[in-house]
Amino acid sequence: MATYVAPVPQVSADRAEREVRGWTSWITTTDHKRIGIMYMVTTFIFFGLGGAEALMMRLQLGSPNNTLVTPQTYNQLFTMHGTTMVFLFVVPMMAGLANYFVPLMIGARDMAYPRLNALSYWLLLAGGIVFYASIFWNPPEAGWTSYVPLSSSTYTPSGGQDAWIYLVHLTGISSILGAINLYATIANMRARGMSWGRLPLFVWTILTYSVLIIFAMPVIAAAVTMLLTDRHFGTHFFDSTSGGSPLLWQHLFWFFGHPEVYIMVLPGFGVISEILPVFARKPIFGYKAIAASTVAIAFFGFLTWAHHMFTAPIPEAILVFVMISSYLVAVPTGVKILNWVATLWRGTIEFRTPLLFCVGGITIFLIGGLSGVLLATFPIDWQVNETYFLVAHLHFVLMGGAVFTIFAAIYYWFPKITGRMLSEGLGKASFGLMFLGVLSTFLIQHVLGLDGMPRRVYEYDNVGHLKLYNAISTGGSFVLALGVLVTIVNVARSLKVGVAAGPDPWKANTLEWFTASPPPANNFDVVPAIRSAEPMKDIRREVDRRSLDGRDRGAATVPAGNTQVGV
């Protein structure tokens, strides 16, 4: 014992490789952290573009019979908005977060296939650029669901539809490669002692996200290939006059499209499961139940696609089956929410911005989940489907499950990525505006749908309260946008003047906080052995014990995890 020198949970950066600089270092990098940053920055830019499209739609709908944009432009706006948010923002943003943090959280030095990782990013960027280049010619206008026959060459001859197909293909390949990479990394590169039962819950959700992508993305790839050959090479997969079937498209699209919802929200659930225990200073309640419910949601998620087709001419037996399977998905989802509430119960909750975005996200998602039960009941769906009720439902699900959790992740992990803290004041202002913005934009949209306003219409008559309700929704959307803007200002400001974060500003539980902020190129010089699902707690306890033992000799120091930060 006397000769023992306690390890210091700090990385000595002098042994890291020489730092490479300049723009060439970014385009040639295979470092998972740099690729992760590129993913996050790129997808956030697309988030801005998709948001701008949404605001233009809300302006058009701000008053009845408005003529701000033409019907054609309006159709292009919602097609671009939906496609952007799904394929270019939420899914790749989750890939970016996973890229940066999965290797750090499992104690790996990089992803399993670093070059494949770079390829995934560049495919995503290429898909996004070609898609957005279409705005200089003819953007797509058949909706992000691109139902046939509307998206066929007869009814939408423009090249924008082909740009859409190209985008789905490229981002699909990008996602599949990324998913294989993440799966291989998680399966093979965990630190010594990190068994499946000690995997951080965010990593569990990313593992499930990867499996979902590997099963769902090839289906949409096949469907858009069939659409491409129907459009250009004379096939008739979806042409009912030649023996094809327009319903085949709906089945294939939603067989991908419904798991896609879980691809978008499960990583967000993982973020919540990481952040709540840190700020409640309490272990997660029911680790096994949360991990198991993630897998259960993914499994049942593959059985429910036809609930998007309740109004299509399909046999009643399918309606009944899909209603039951959709109800079944609600059970593990509800269990997760109750586990989160129980995690906060009897904790000591610190109201920092990441926690606020998590509980705000849970509230918003809860509303979306409950309206989902109404939509899963098919006779009710016959009334509310394809209306603003549905628009409200899907935005509550994705705002709560994806957008708010992404913002929680930004506030939680920004100190790790940059070494600087974000401003708490601006963060809370951003949260408040975004939370109010979501509620005022989307709650009233339920009523719009119930009053008979279908989605995807560029105008409406001034009947009933439609004018008032639409005006409220438009106003709310600008409050939401302002909230997002405050976070952008916060990030820009903190990059220059943010308080230094130190390796572990939150006293968190997982391994990414063991290394310096920002982490060196090799992540860890020493990877500690893992003894529980909360390795940093073990390490802090060990350091405390040894520093007491070795205090006389001055052999160790308490980690420099300064918790008294903030503006």
Next chain:
Amino acid sequence: MLAFFTPLSGGSPNADHIDNLYKITLIAALVIFILVEGGLLYALVKFRARKGAVAAQIRGNTRLELGWTSAAALILLALAVLTFTKLGSIENPPNSGIQGDRLAGTGGLAYASAERKLPPNGKALNIQVLARQYIWQFVYPGAAESDGLGAPYSYEELVVPTETTVALDITSSDVVHSWWIPELGGKFQAVPGYHNYTWFKIPKPGIYRGQCAVLCGRGHARMIATVKAVPPAQFDAWLSAQKQQIAEANAEAKTERAKLSSQTGAGQVENP
């Protein structure tokens, strides 16, 4: 108060039954929301960090977790059972009322199938709804000619008798559309190559408006439909007037065609 937050109804029994099912499900959802959100807010306020407070290091409680998992499953099971008990009244059309149209000379009988539900006595006013960019066409029974052509039809406005069960056979000739008159029940896609079925039965004369509910192109927002319910006698008069007009127009077209073919010899062309 709750009416503000429920679907439109009042035009047909199926819409009313959907509204009823919606209200019960909504109340269940609101109760769950209040309980869960209340628990969340209570935890946030009650267990906020204070000086000297120590977080309880609890990692789970198997009995509690099994309990709430079963509770969630039971609530959903109850909702499923409720839906199935109400399904018949939403899906199965009733007989026409005594005051309804007697459907003389309009057939009134149709074949039934697994998808197509008929009233118990098999009698309904069967109307074909044909969707195309961006207009609705309604074809009434009672073809005048032996080849099935010459049936009366109308565009945009569907005129129907009150107290009479009206069965719709919905299809499309181009892209996917969706039939929806909110006060008369749910929406049903019109898909080329497929038939979709629904029904309604309107108690009182009135006008019910709706519009296409699946994106069908640039004119989607203007693809409107109106259902006008009139007393049966008025409907019969309207239908025979419509028939007469169509027959007259057809006859006129026939003579014009004959005149034209004698002038140009188009009649001589094989497979014109």
